[in-house]
Amino acid sequence: KQKQISISEFFAKNRHLLGFDNPRKALLTAIKEMVDNSLDACEDMGTPPDIFVAIEPGGRENRFRITVRDNGPGILKAQVPSVFGKLLYGSKFHGYRQQRGQQGIGVSAAGLYAMLTTGKAVEIKTKTGPRRKAYSCQLRIDTQHNRPDRLGEKDIEWEDVPHGTEVAMELEGTYSRGRHSVDSYLEQTAITNPHAQITYRTPDGEERVFERATTEMPRPTQAIKPHPYGVELGVLLKMVKETKAKQLAEFFQSEFSRVGNKVAQEICLSAKADPKSNPHRLSRGTVDELYHAIQKTKISAPPTDCISPIGDTLLLKSLQKEVEADFYHTVTRSPAVYRGMPFCIEAGIAYGGGLTGDDPARLLRFANRVPLLYQQAGCAVTKATIETAWRNYRLQQSRGAMPVGPMIIVVHMASVWVPFTSESKEAVASYPEIMKEIKLALQECGRKLGTFLRKRRREEDEAKKR
Amino acid sequence: KQKQISISEFFAKNRHLLGFDNPRKALLTAIKEMVDNSLDACEDMGTPPDIFVAIEPGGRENRFRITVRDNGPGILKAQVPSVFGKLLYGSKFHGYRQQRGQQGIGVSAAGLYAMLTTGKAVEIKTKTGPRRKAYSCQLRIDTQHNRPDRLGEKDIEWEDVPHGTEVAMELEGTYSRGRHSVDSYLEQTAITNPHAQITYRTPDGEERVFERATTEMPRPTQAIKPHPYGVELGVLLKMVKETKAKQLAEFFQSEFSRVGNKVAQEICLSAKADPKSNPHRLSRGTVDELYHAIQKTKISAPPTDCISPIGDTLLLKSLQKEVEADFYHTVTRSPAVYRGMPFCIEAGIAYGGGLTGDDPARLLRFANRVPLLYQQAGCAVTKATIETAWRNYRLQQSRGAMPVGPMIIVVHMASVWVPFTSESKEAVASYPEIMKEIKLALQECGRKLGTFLRKRRREEDEAKKR
Numbered sequence: 055k056q057k058q059i060s061i062s063e064f065f066a067k068n069r070h071l072l073g074f075d076n077p078r079k080a081l082l083t084a085i086k087e088m089v090d091n092s093l094d095a096c097e098d099m100g101t102p103p104d105i106f107v108a109i110e111p112g113g114r115e116n117r118f119r120i121t122v123r124d125n126g127p128g129i130l131k132a133q134v135p136s137v138f139g140k141l142l143y144g145s146k147f148h149g150y151r152q153q154r155g156q157q158g159i160g161v162s163a164a165g166l167y168a169m170l171t172t173g174k175a176v177e178i179k180t181k182t183g184p185r186r187k188a189y190s191c192q193l194r195i196d197t198q199h200n201r202p203d204r205l206g207e208k209d210i211e212w213e214d215v216p217h218g219t220e221v222a223m224e225l226e227g228t229y230s231r232g233r234h235s236v237d238s239y240l241e242q243t244a245i246t247n248p249h250a251q252i253t254y255r256t257p258d259g260e261e262r263v264f265e266r267a268t269t270e271m272p273r274p275t276q277a278i279k280p281h282p283y284g285v286e287l288g289v290l291l292k293m294v295k296e297t298k299a300k301q302l303a304e305f306f307q308s309e310f311s312r313v314g315n316k317v318a319q320e321i322c323l324s325a326k327a328d329p330k331s332n333p334h335r336l337s338r339g340t341v342d343e344l345y346h347a348i349q350k351t352k353i354s355a356p357p358t359d360c361i362s363p364i365g366d367t368l369l370l371k372s373l374q375k376e377v378e379a380d381f382y383h384t385v386t387r388s389p390a391v392y393r394g395m396p397f398c399i400e401a402g403i404a405y406g407g408g409l410t411g412d413d414p415a416r417l418l419r420f421a422n423r424v425p426l427l428y429q430q431a432g433c434a435v436t437k438a439t440i441e442t443a444w445r446n447y448r449l450q451q452s453r454g455a456m457p458v459g460p461m462i463i464v465v466h467m468a469s470v471w472v473p474f475t476s477e478s479k480e481a482v483a484s485y486p487e488i489m490k491e492i493k494l495a496l497q498e499c500g501r502k503l504g505t506f507l508r509k510r511r512r513e514e515d516e517a518k519k520r
Numbered sequence: 521k522q523k524q525i526s527i528s529e530f531f532a533k534n535r536h537l538l539g540f541d542n543p544r545k546a547l548l549t550a551i552k553e554m555v556d557n558s559l560d561a562c563e564d565m566g567t568p569p570d571i572f573v574a575i576e577p578g579g580r581e582n583r584f585r586i587t588v589r590d591n592g593p594g595i596l597k598a599q600v601p602s603v604f605g606k607l608l609y610g611s612k613f614h615g616y617r618q619q620r621g622q623q624g625i626g627v628s629a630a631g632l633y634a635m636l637t638t639g640k641a642v643e644i645k646t647k648t649g650p651r652r653k654a655y656s657c658q659l660r661i662d663t664q665h666n667r668p669d670r671l672g673e674k675d676i677e678w679e680d681v682p683h684g685t686e687v688a689m690e691l692e693g694t695y696s697r698g699r700h701s702v703d704s705y706l707e708q709t710a711i712t713n714p715h716a717q718i719t720y721r722t723p724d725g726e727e728r729v730f731e732r733a734t735t736e737m738p739r740p741t742q743a744i745k746p747h748p749y750g751v752e753l754g755v756l757l758k759m760v761k762e763t764k765a766k767q768l769a770e771f772f773q774s775e776f777s778r779v780g781n782k783v784a785q786e787i788c789l790s791a792k793a794d795p796k797s798n799p800h801r802l803s804r805g806t807v808d809e810l811y812h813a814i815q816k817t818k819i820s821a822p823p824t825d826c827i828s829p830i831g832d833t834l835l836l837k838s839l840q841k842e843v844e845a846d847f848y849h850t851v852t853r854s855p856a857v858y859r860g861m862p863f864c865i866e867a868g869i870a871y872g873g874g875l876t877g878d879d880p881a882r883l884l885r886f887a888n889r890v891p892l893l894y895q896q897a898g899c900a901v902t903k904a905t906i907e908t909a910w911r912n913y914r915l916q917q918s919r920g921a922m923p924v925g926p927m928i929i930v931v932h933m934a935s936v937w938v939p940f941t942s943e944s945k946e947a948v949a950s951y952p953e954i955m956k957e958i959k960l961a962l963q964e965c966g967r968k969l970g971t972f973l974r975k976r977r978r979e980e981d982e983a984k985k986r
């Protein structure tokens with residue numbers, strides 16, 4: 055009666071948790087997971103991304119074959135089966151630095167959905183160096199054991215490419231344009247990733263190219279050690295058991311960021327623990343005291359080279375390129391912290407010009423440079439936007455609703471770990487520190503807009519008088 | 521660089537997915553998971569549930585010790601460690617029948633959160649029969665390997681109890697009353713579970729008893745086999761490989777519900793497959809044809825003895841007991857199907873009387889008799905309520921908002937598998953079939969309310985004339 059449940063069985067039944075709720079959304083989610091992987095991989099090796107995306111009609115009605123190819127570093131042959139055929143397997147989960155992927159689920163989930171709806175295997179071709187052979191492999195997921203089921207593999211020549219990865223699969227989907235479409239995802243991805251070039255072939259055979267706007271790569275991010283304020287008692291208990299440090303003070307300095315000798319001594323003193331004691335021998339009670347001592351000790355904020363915001367200048371440039379308006383303003387807040395994880399909020403507004411006036415303002419949400427196209431209602435960005443008092447800036451707004459006016463609002467959260475409300479990574483969870491930072495960023499944009507509108511109103515009134 | 525990620529590591533980092541976003545919500549979620557388990561367990565053995573819930577102050581500020589005890593069947597000694605110390609382990613995931621639990625995560629997640637915030641083990645006491653000894657065990661979760669870490673165990677006497685389970689743990693929490701509190705959860709649980717008696721001791725030492733309203737147990741549910749319409753190609757491919765049936769026609773009859781010999785022959789005929797062929801030998805192409813043949817074959821709806829709605833009479837009685845109003849109406853729709861899974865929507869309205877008039881109507885949401893207290897914005901029940909045109913029934917409603925008036929709306933979804941929007945089981949995903957059924961149920965309530973309000977208005981007008 056009692057049974058172990060494999061994670062891929064769990065997600066096969068719960069595919070809406072991964073963003074495969076219906077055929078229209080499934081097509082977008084599968085492409086998004088692959089393109090995000092390609093962008094992450096190219097950035098890791100410092101190469102401006104060249105990404106090719108194709109959607110072709112599949113073997114039957116409502117089926118499409120999708121292909122994504124990149125010029126990234128490629129994947130080691132030995133790792134390919136688990137990368138594509140095993141949920142909760144990847145290189146990004148255990149590190150503390152900003153990347154688009156963070157769960158180790160994305161591309162395997164897309165393959166799982168493809169297998170469920172067409173029964174067909176995922177096809178992978180990858181090459182890790184110019185003089186190397188490429189490795190080609192077809193595989194499916196064995197859901198009962200959450201492991202890859204290899205159907206075929208061989209080394210092949212991949213002439214015209216020095217390194218890179220190509221992934222193809224056939225799945226059930228519905229192709230359409232509009233707000234929640236693949237087209238819209240790629241357009242918005244181009245806005246926040248000006249260093250990428252994306253070539254896109256639609257099922258009707260049309261080819262669109264999103265040109266690279268700059269060859270300047272985003273500043274590479276460095277992984278940081280956990281910050282003491284973010285470490286819970288249960289985790290601290292585990293860390294003291296597993297540490298290689300011989301003394302307690304040394305444990306604090308080597309395992310955490312922002313802890314030098316002075317802070318380490320202070321924590322031990324406040325917890326009445328001996329800084330020279332062996333971490334492996336500490337009692338649960340002493341670790342509990344150390345945990346509370348950390349909360350009371352003044353420790354500087356975590357380093358911020360682990361996150362890479364877009365920057366208000368580049369965000370402004372992208373906004374001006376995509377939207378024709380009378381007024382623009384962008385802001386990048388200085389980094390903040392929730393649960394010990396560094397994050398940074400950026401926001402921008404475009405008002406007037408070609409935008410229509412009587413509708414609610416349009417909200418574009420981004421997390422780690424990835425557009426969030428679904429679950430707007432349950433997202434912290436939306437809630438913080440609605441809770442901002444836009445009437446103060448001369449805009450209409452009824453209770454519990456978006457402001458109304460010819461306006462586009464853009465909010466971007468950059469973080470070492472974005473707290474999504476589900477594995478489909480479509481909405482940000484409402485941690486109070488995050489809500490506060492979004493509101494502060496929007497208020498700054500709102501104030502600037504208010505000044506502009508007052509000035510414009512004054513000029514209009516004066517013009518009328520003459 | 522590439523690593524396997526254990527499911528409990530994943531949820532330790534993503535605890536908001538499980539409903540442990542903040543200390544206030546965490547206290548509620550932990551209690552909810554344990555009480556839901558107790559209700560399920562008691563119903564399984566056909567015993568009216570007697571559940572005791574206690575919240576006591578813990579070892580430090582912001583810490584509470586919570587205890588839940590039931591008179592259920594108890595848990596076999598050998599299974600206790602995995603039940604409480606392993607995520608994705610349980611008895612309910614693989615069956616197709618209505619229960620509160622369905623993921624195999626709940627109580628282990630509560631234990632994980634307790635360990636993370638206080639470092640303390642979960643304490644379990646369970647007894648499976650009157651003349652048996654009770655088994656007592658303390659354990660924590662080893663998150664790296666997702667397995668139980670037993671700290672202590674022994675057989676003990678548990679005198680005054682013939683059978684049952686008691687679970688206790690200490691965790692970080694915030695106790696408060698109001699909309700999203702433990703009190704409110706227990707009050708609403710008492711409404712939809714009139715066969716249960718719940719004794720509740722608050723941290724202030726006050727004891728409340730939610731009396732049993734009926735000794736009549738809900739109709740027991742029977743597990744059904746999957747319905748052919750709900751089986752995807754990938755699953756069908758797996759089923760034909762693993763079946764014990766020797767012939768294809770026999771495979772359809774033995775593995776699915778609602779398939780007799782006639783329907784099985786029809787499916788094979790339409791797919792041009794030999795009904796006597798060996799299922800293990802079928803090609804992927806033939807299985808693809810069979811999949812499409814199933815969609816084209818007329819097959820009756822799944823059996824409904826796998827779901828157990830509350831019933832409009834009992835729902836009406838509970839509503840009348842809890843809310844003082846002028847008008848009541850409840851409705852239980854006949855069962856429907858989404859992705860092959862049977863479900864049934866029930867709704868009720870209470871209007872006027874002691875209810876206040878100028879606020880948006882209050883919405884009470886339930887899934888498999890469990891109240892849903894969070895994530896109202898992202899829930900199918902809320903969306904369907906907002907999309908219902910309440911103006912037709914003489915109520916105020918602005919675009920995209922709840923109706924306004926002295927009204928309480930109750931919606932209950934009973935299903936063999938409720939599609940939640942995350943593992944915290946707080947909101948229902950918006951499958952089109954589910955949205956449609958909720959709207960139809962609300963429209964029936966709305967029509968009855970409209971008739972009542974028109975009549976009342978007429979009577980008021982006539983009274984004024986005299």
Ligand SMILES: Nc1ncnc2c1ncn2[C@@H]1O[C@H](COP(=O)(O)OP(=O)(O)OP(=O)(O)O)[C@@H](O)[C@H]1O
Binds near residue numbers: 146155156162
């Ligand atoms: N195109 C690619 N080039 C190089 N490496 C890749 C590529 N696609 C995936 N990978 C590797 O495979 C791993 C697994 O990918 P997957 O999308 O399943 O998870 P993830 O990106 O780590 O996290 P998420 O689930 O959030 O997407 C990644 O961590 C990365 O190391």
Ligand SMILES: Nc1ncnc2c1ncn2[C@@H]1O[C@H](COP(=O)(O)OP(=O)(O)OP(=O)(O)O)[C@@H](O)[C@H]1O
Binds near residue numbers: 553
């Ligand atoms: N009080 C109890 N009495 C008897 N059995 C129990 C009790 N609590 C839990 N169980 C058993 O332990 C299993 C695991 O419980 P857990 O809450 O983790 O998962 P679940 O109830 O199956 O699903 P969910 O994650 O949706 O709650 C259950 O399936 C049930 O068989």
Ligand SMILES: [Mg+2]
Binds near residue numbers: 091160
């Ligand atoms: Mg990924």
Ligand SMILES: [Mg+2]
Binds near residue numbers: 556625627
């Ligand atoms: Mg449970």
